[in-house]
Amino acid sequence: MTPHRETRAQSASASQTADTVPLGVLPEWDLSDLYSGMDSPAFRDDLTQSAAAAKIFADTYRGNLSALAAGPDAAVALDHAISQYEALDDKLGRIMSYASLLYAGDTSDTGRAKFFGDAQEQVTTISSDLLFFTLELNRIDDDVLGDAASLPPLDRYRPWLDDLRREKPYQLEDRVEQLFHEKSVTGRAAWVRLFDETMTALRFSVDGESLPLEKTLNLFQDTRRDRRRAAAEALGKTLKENERTLALITNTLAKDRDIGDQWRGFADVADARHLANRVEGQVVDALLQAVQSAYPRLSHRYYRLKARWFGVGQLDYWDRNAPLPDSPNWTASWGEARATILEAYDAFSPKLAGIAQTFFDKGWIDAPLRPGKAPGAFSHPTVPSAHPYILVNYQGRPRDVMILAHELGHGVHQVLAGPNGALMAPTPLTLAETASVFGEMLTFRSLREKTADPRARFALLAAKVEDMLNTVVRQIAFYSFERKLHQERRSGELTAERIGDLWMSVQTESLGPAIRLGPGYETFWSYVPHFIHSPFYVYAYAFGDCLVNSLYGVYEKTPAGFAERYLAMLSAGGSKTYTELLAPFGLDAHDPGFWSIGLDLIAGMIDELEALDRSA
Template identity: 55%
Template structure:
C-alpha cells in the first residue's frame, strides 16, 4: 500500500557545516499519539472492510461509472495508509536504534497489514476480467481510462498470481517476512561502531574516511570496516540467505521464470532492455573504469591501486569543507540557471523542514527521497558531511524531490514512477550542478578535479551498480542450489570486483565482506540497475538539451509531471530517444568516455 523511498548511497564527509536542517514531520501527523493519527487508523480499518463488503466478488458486474467510484475509493485508502506508514517510517529512519520508534513502526505495519488484507481480492479479481471486458470499461468512461496504466501494470502480473487464499496469506505474513529481516539489517548496520585512530565512529563517518587525502587514514578505515563486517558477517549472511530463499519460494510458486522478473515487472521495463543495458556497460568496462583508474593510479603516484584508493581525492584537490549554506547556494543556482521553475520547486525543501541533513547516532545510513503521499510532499534524508560528493548527493536527492512534487498532480495511483525512471530527475540535477561548477572553474587544476569527480560518480552509478546487479544475479542463482556460507557469498562478491574495476587494483584481505553493508540487496533486490538506467537516460537527455536549448525545458517538465502514467517509450519519444535500441546505451556511455578523453588530454 505504501511507496518505497528512493534510496541512494552516500560516501562523503566533513565538519564545521553550519546549521543543518531536520525534518518537521507535523505535515504528516503532530505526533505518534495524536488524535489525527487515531482518526485515520479508525477510518482506514472501516474503509477497508466497507470496500471489501461492497466490491468483493462483484467486479465483473460493475459498469464503468461504478468501477471509477471503486478506483477512487481504493485510491483514498492508499493515501491514508501511505500517510501513516510514511510517518512511521521517516521517524524510524531518523533513529533506527530507538526501540520506541522501532516498536511504533512495527505496530503500524502490523495494523496496516491487518486492515488491508481484505483488499487483496481487488487486483486478483480485476485480473480475472477478460480483455474485452476491460477494453469496454476504458471505452465507456474517459475518467476511468486515465487509470489504464495502473491496471496494465497490475494485469502484467496475471500469469503469476496465486489463489485468493494464498495471496491473503502472503499479505498477512509479510510483517514477519522480508520486512522483519529488513529491520534487522537496518538496526544492525546503524548499531555498528568503528574505532579509527582512537575515535569511535558510526558507519557513515567511517566510510567517509575512505575519501580522505591521507592514504594511511584511508587504509585504517578500510581495515576497520573489514574487521567489523567480518565480526558480523554471519548475521549478514543469514539475512541474505533467508531473503533470497524466501524470494525463491515465492517466485517458484508464482511461476516467475527468473529472480529478476518481479523487479522488471514493477519497473515496467522489458527484460531485453535491461539485458541490453547490462551488456553495453560490461562491454564498456575497459574504456570506462579500467582506463580511468589507470589514470588515477598515475595521478596518485601508485603502481597498483588498493581498494582504499578508489574514492581517494586527487593530490591537487583541496580539503575545503563545503558548509550547508554554500551547498544550498551551489545547487539552487544550478537549478535556477536551468529553469527558475526548478529552483522554485526545490526551495521549500530547505525552508519548510523537508530535509534531514545531519549525521546522528542510529540514523539510517545513505540518502533517500521519500514521496510520502500526493496530498503532502516529499522528504529528503541526507548524511551531510561537507565534501563535494555531498553537494552532488544534495543535488541528486532534490532532483527526486522536484520530480515527486511534479508527479503528485497525477494522484496517488499514477504518481509513482518506476525505479528506472525515478532516477531521471535526480541524475539530471547532479548533471546541472556539475556543469555549472565546471563552467565556473577558476583554473585547469580545478577543472581536472571536477571532471575526475564527475567521472568517478558516473562510474559508481553505472559500472559499480551493474557489477552489483551481476553479484545479485549470481547470489540468487547460487542460493537456489542451497544454503550459502559467508565464504560462498564473499567469493561471489569478489568475482565481479576485478572485472568491473580493472587490472590496476589489488584487493586487501577483508574486502570480500563489503557486500554486507549495501542496503539495496536487502531492501529492494535488483534495484541497482535502475541507477545505470537513469544515468544512461540522463546522458542521452542532456545531449538533447545541449542541442535544443530552452525548447527542451517544457518537454522535460512534462515528462516529470507524467509520473507513472506513461511507459518509458512514450516519455522518451518527444526527445527522439528509444531505450529499446542498444545504441541508446552506447550514446550514454560515450559521454562518460568523452570526459575520460578530456582528462587524458590534460596529461599531454
C-alpha cells in the same frame, strides 16, 4: 532511496576536515505535515477509520466487480470503486510514511522501533481487506474491462489498469495472496528491519575512535592515506565479525524471494523486478552487456590513470575514491550547498528551482548526522496528499552537495508527479533515477563553468568521472553480483565465504587490474542496503545515468523547448511507459546503440582528462 555509493569527493585538508569546518545550521525535518507525534489523535483516528472503511469497502465490492463491469454504467461504477480504493491507499500510505520516516530518524530508539513495527502490523492487517480488489479486477474479461476503461470517467485510470493487467499472469489464488501478504510482517519485513537495526548499531574502531557506518565510509575520501586505510581495515574487521548474521539475513531473503518467484512463475531471478520496473528483460540485458563490454575503456582505463597520478602501479581499494594528489580542498557549508544547487536548477528551469527551494524553506529536509539515524540518503515520496521528505547525512564534502542535488531531483519529480494521484504518481525505477541524476549533472556543469582554477577544474572533472563510474560500472557490477547470488541460492544456502567469493569476482572484473582488492574487501557486500531492501534495484542507477547522458546530449544540441518537455515527462509520473516518455526526445532504449551514447560520454570525459594530464 539511493544506496550508499563509495563515490569520490574532494576532501578538506587534514587540519580542516568536514568535522571541524562550520557547516552552518543543518535542518531537521518537520514531520507535522503528516502527524504531530506518536501520540497524535489524528494518527489513531486514521488507523481506526481506515480499518472500518476497508471492511465496508470489502463488504461492498468483494465478488461484485465482474457484475459492475458488465452493467450499463460500468465506467461510472468502476471509477467510483477505484476512487475509494485510491483514497484508502493514500491514507494508509500516509500512516506508514510517518512511521517509517520517524523510525529512519533514529532506528536505535526502541520506542520508535515499536511504533514503526506496530504501524506496519496494523496497516498490513487493514490492507488485507483490500487485497481482493486488484485480483478481482484482473479476473474481469479483457474486452469487458477495456470497453469500460475507454469511457469517462474511468478512462482517467486507464494507465493504472493497463499496468495492473501486466501483473495478471503472475497472480495467485486469493487466499494464497492473502497469506503471502500477512506473513510478510513476520517474514521479509522482519529480516529487513533486523538488517537495518544491526547496521545502525555497528561501530567501527578507527584510530581509537568508535564510528558509525556513515562516518567510517566517509573517511574513504579523507586526504590522509593512513586514515583511509584505517577506515577500510576497521570496516572489514567489524563486518567480518558480523558476517554470519549478515549472511543469514541475505540467505533468508534470497530464499524468500525465490519461493515467491517459483509460486508466481517467474523464470529469471530478476523477472519480478523487471515487471515492477515496467521494462523488458532484454533491454536490461542489453544494458548489462553494453556496460560490461565497456569496462576496459571506462573503469580499467580510468583507474590506470589514477594510479599513475598517485605514482603507483596499483591503487589499494581504500584509495579508489581518494582525493587526487595536490587537488584543491574545500568544504561547502549548508548555505553554500543550497545556493549552488538552486542556482544550477534555476539556470535550467525557474520552476524546477522553485520546487526545490520549497524543500529548504518548509522543513522537508533532514541533514545532520545523529546517533541512530539511517545511513545514506533518500527522498521519500510519502503520498500525493502530503509531500516528499529528504534524508541526507551532510558533512560538507563536495560529494555531499551532489548527493543533495540528487535527492532534490527525486523530490522535485515526486512533487510534479503527485497530481496523478496515489495510484499513478509512483514512477517505475527505470525513470525514477532520471530527475535525480539530471539534477546532479546540472549542478556539476554549473560548478565547472564557474571554476577558473585549472587544477580545480581537473579535480572536478575527475570527481564527475568517478561518480559516473560508481553509478554505471559499479551498479552493474552490483547487479551482476546479485544475479550470481540469487541463482546460486536456488541450489542451497551460501556461506559467507562463498558470498565473498562472488563479490570479489565481479569487483575484480569491473574495477580492473589497477585496483588491488586486499583482505577485508571480501566482506564489503554486506553493508549495501539495496541488496536487502530492494533486490535488483541497482541497475536502475546505470539505466538512469545512461539515459540522462542521452537526454543531456539532446538538451545541449536543441535547448529550445527542452525544459518544458522535461518537466512534462516528470509530471507524467507512472501514467506513461518509459518508451512513451522518451519519444518526444527522439530516444529509444530498444535501439541497440542507445546505451553507447551514455557510455561514450563517460569515455569522452576520460579522454579529456588524459589530454589535460598530458598538457600539464
